[in-house]
Amino acid sequence: MGFREWNAVVALVSTLAGLGWLAFTVLAGLPAELAPAAMQMVIAIGVLVGVNIVGIIAAVIGVGIATREKLRDEKADERDLLIAAKAMRNAYYIASAGGALTLLAIALGVSPVLAIHGLFGALLLAGGTEAASLLLYYRTQ
Incomplete structure (x- = not known):
């Protein structure tokens, strides 16, 4: 496996950890206010960036x-660029659907705290989709 594949493996593992943390947070009980919930996610993003950096170094x-x-x-060749574009396309579909569903949920009266957790989950899922797509495309194309 090359560097790009290892990078995708690290991203996929950290995404799964992030989704696990998100599920635990939602099941443990959401904060009543939006600001503390948003701060939890900002901290989670920082932790995930750190985990990715340490993971790729390891x-x-x-x-x-x-x-x-x-x-x-x-240096990326044409194949690498094509694979990256296809993987990003797949991630874009998930992120776009997550954004649209979040807006719909808020319009239907779902708590904004729950809605941003759903949006965060969709964005994590989009990142995981990109990483998984990269791994799949590098193995099959």
Whole structure:
């Protein structure tokens, strides 16, 4: 597996962790106010960025030790660009649907606190869709 595939694996694992945290947060009980709920998600984004950075560093070091070769991010060729575009397209569908469903939920009277959790979940799912699509396309194309 190349650098881009390892990057997608790390992104997928952190996305699954983020979705797990979100499910736990919703099941444990939502805050009554919107601001604390939004701050939880801002902190979660920061944690996920940190996890991705540490994860890719660990993957590069781990693969380097296991294979005795450096794992490098090489310049993208046409295949890489095509795969990235297809994966981003798939993620865009999920993110767009999540945004539309969030607006619909608010219009139908769903609590804004619950709605932003749904939006955050949709965006996490979109990120996971992109990572999974990258892995699939790199293996099949």
